[in-house]
Amino acid sequence: SNKGFIFDLDGVIVDTAKYHFLAWRNLANSLDIDFSEKENEQLKGVSRVRSLEKILEWGNKTISDHEFTALMAQKNEEYLAYIDKMDRSELLPDVLHYLDLLKEKEQGIALGSASKNARRILKQIHIIDKFEAIVDGNDVSAAKPDPEVFLNAAEALNITPENCIVFEDSVAGVTAANRANMISIGIGDKEVLGHADYVFKDFTELSEEFIDELINRKN
Ligand code: G6P
Numbered sequence: 343s344n345k346g347f348i349f350d351l352d353g354v355i356v357d358t359a360k361y362h363f364l365a366w367r368n369l370a371n372s373l374d375i376d377f378s379e380k381e382n383e384q385l386k387g388v389s390r391v392r393s394l395e396k397i398l399e400w401g402n403k404t405i406s407d408h409e410f411t412a413l414m415a416q417k418n419e420e421y422l423a424y425i426d427k428m429d430r431s432e433l434l435p436d437v438l439h440y441l442d443l444l445k446e447k448e449q450g451i452a453l454g455s456a457s458k459n460a461r462r463i464l465k466q467i468h469i470i471d472k473f474e475a476i477v478d479g480n481d482v483s484a485a486k487p488d489p490e491v492f493l494n495a496a497e498a499l500n501i502t503p504e505n506c507i508v509f510e511d512s513v514a515g516v517t518a519a520n521r522a523n524m525i526s527i528g529i530g531d532k533e534v535l536g537h538a539d540y541v542f543k544d545f546t547e548l549s550e551e552f553i554d555e556l557i558n559r560k561n
């Protein structure tokens with residue numbers, strides 16, 4: 343049996359959520375807009391453009407297109423300064439183990455991320471070769487919670503959506519996986535990701551038995 347395992351990047355494979363948080367908070371504060379963990383949670387899985395729009399909405403601010411573009415560039419520049427110092431130690435626990443296990447079991451492995459920096463990050467930590475297909479923020483027109491990114495990943499793997507399993511840490515991403523008719527596995531807090539088919543705190547809570555069960559499941 344052959345299934346497709348689609349991984350989100352930020353917050354699932356690497357601990358970059360903290361860098362997105364720092365860069366967005368700096369930007370929000372520079373506009374006199376409050377930005378805490380609570381706001382940050384709502385930006386997980388959300389595209390860069392949509393994230394800035396939301397921050398401006400929260401602060402009741404309107405700015406020119408020119409300023410909008412400048413702020414997006416500023417946020418990304420700060421974010422990339424963190425990214426370019428990353429190494430493999432910032433891989434989340436046991437992710438590599440499961441990527442290798444799935445490969446051993448000859449399953450399809452894809453990345454499905456909203457980030458336009460996905461390939462850069464995968465190269466930076468030398469795991470880009472682990473993925474048979476990569477679909478990221480440069481490849482899609484509709485952002486999560488739209489299922490486009492995961493449907494494209496399934497197509498690239500040549501596996502039907504019903505036979506795909508998605509690992510996601512964001513509310514928007516779990517919704518996207520559900521809308522794609524895939525099995526959704528939330529990585530994070532049960533309180534936040536209650537709409538996922540399964541939720542685990544992190545990959546250390548998974549087991550090979552669980553993976554085998556997913557692989558052998560009939561629709
Ligand atoms: C991921 C993150 C979001 C981020 C988005 C776009 O989904 O969870 O916080 O805004 O990617 O990332 P980018 O690297 O293109 O700014």
Ligand code: MG
Nearest residue numbers: 350352353511
């Ligand atoms: Mg994520």
